[in-house]
Amino acid sequence: MTKKPTAPPVMPKKSSSQGLKPATDIASLMTSEQVTAVKSQQGVMRLLNGYSASVIEQVQRHIEDNSLASLLLSRHPVIHDIRTDKALYEYTLGFKHQFMRQSDPLAKVIYDEKITLTHQALGLHSFVNRVQGNKVKAKNEIRISSRLKRIPEPLLRMVVIHELAHLREKEHNKAFYKLCEFMLSDYHQLEFDLRLLLICEALGQSPYEV
Numbered sequence: 652m653t654k655k656p657t658a659p660p661v662m663p664k665k666s667s668s669q670g671l672k673p674a675t676d677i678a679s680l681m682t683s684e685q686v687t688a689v690k691s692q693q694g695v696m697r698l699l700n701g702y703s704a705s706v707i708e709q710v711q712r713h714i715e716d717n718s719l720a721s722l723l724l725s726r727h728p729v730i731h732d733i734r735t736d737k738a739l740y741e742y743t744l745g746f747k748h749q750f751m752r753q754s755d756p757l758a759k760v761i762y763d764e765k766i767t768l769t770h771q772a773l774g775l776h777s778f779v780n781r782v783q784g785n786k787v788k789a790k791n792e793i794r795i796s797s798r799l800k801r802i803p804e805p806l807l808r809m810v811v812i813h814e815l816a817h818l819r820e821k822e823h824n825k826a827f828y829k830l831c832e833f834m835l836s837d838y839h840q841l842e843f844d845l846r847l848l849l850i851c852e853a854l855g856q857s858p859y860e861v
Contacts, residue, residue, distance in 0.1 A: 695853040698846045710847065720851050720858035726844060727803030730859050734800055736761040743793060743811050747818075750834045754818040758790035766796040791818060801859050802848065809841035 699707050713719040733742050740760040747757060793814045799807050812835045820827035831838045851857045 695850045698849055702843075710850070714850070714854065717856070719847060719854075720856045723844065723847055723851065724858045727805060729803060730801050731804035731807055733804070733807065739795060742807075743815065746808075746811060746834065747815055751815060751818060754815075755791050757793065757818075759792040761792075761794055762797040762800060763794040764797040766794060767798070798852075802845075803859075805837075805841050806845045806848065809835060809838060809845060812838065813842075 696707065696711070699710060710719070713722055733739055739762060740757075743760045744757065747754065793811075795807075795810060795814070799810060812831055815834070816827055816830045820830055828838075835841070848857065848859075
């Protein structure tokens with residue numbers, strides 16, 4: 652006796668929307684502009700390497716709230732008027748005479764357009780050997796990034812003190828930072844504020860742009 656063939660079981664049909672549902676919710680995807688902004692933020696946050704996680708988190712919140720520039724303005728509302736190389740030299744010499752009178756003389760202090768954030772430095776101290784007649788004379792020179800022409804005076808002062816300290820201490824060691832603190836008691840706070848300004852500039856949010 653032969654068995655009659657039975658029909659295959661009926662499978663439940665999926666709706667077309669279920670079958671085509673993407674693995675990732677489209678609403679959660681970022682635009683190319685948003686991706687670029689995130690990468691830019693991640694890059695500038697390297698300026699805070701070495702700071703505590705809580706400090707970095709606070710800065711990130713200010714960036715997300717677009718309030719970092721306002722924070723800087725509340726701390727440092729006025730920019731300095733030291734625009735020329737001559738004025739910068741006299742300004743720097745005043746600190747040298749006050750704190751480092753016995754150190755080697757300064758031959759030159761100038762603004763330098765070639766010094767940018769890509770150098771990981773805003774100022775450079777150099778020990779230059781120059782030939783004069785049949786003698787070689789060593790001269791100390793300080794070059795400050797031209798981007799510091801329009802910032803608050805306390806932040807410029809921090810950079811100048813930093814470079815002056817290199818007259819005595821060549822390395823960024825404990826003795827170097829003790830000397831910086833001796834010449835400028837709030838040195839570390841001002842260095843942090845300058846880092847915040849650099850982050851603002853990198854994100855196109857500087858509060859001191861003309």
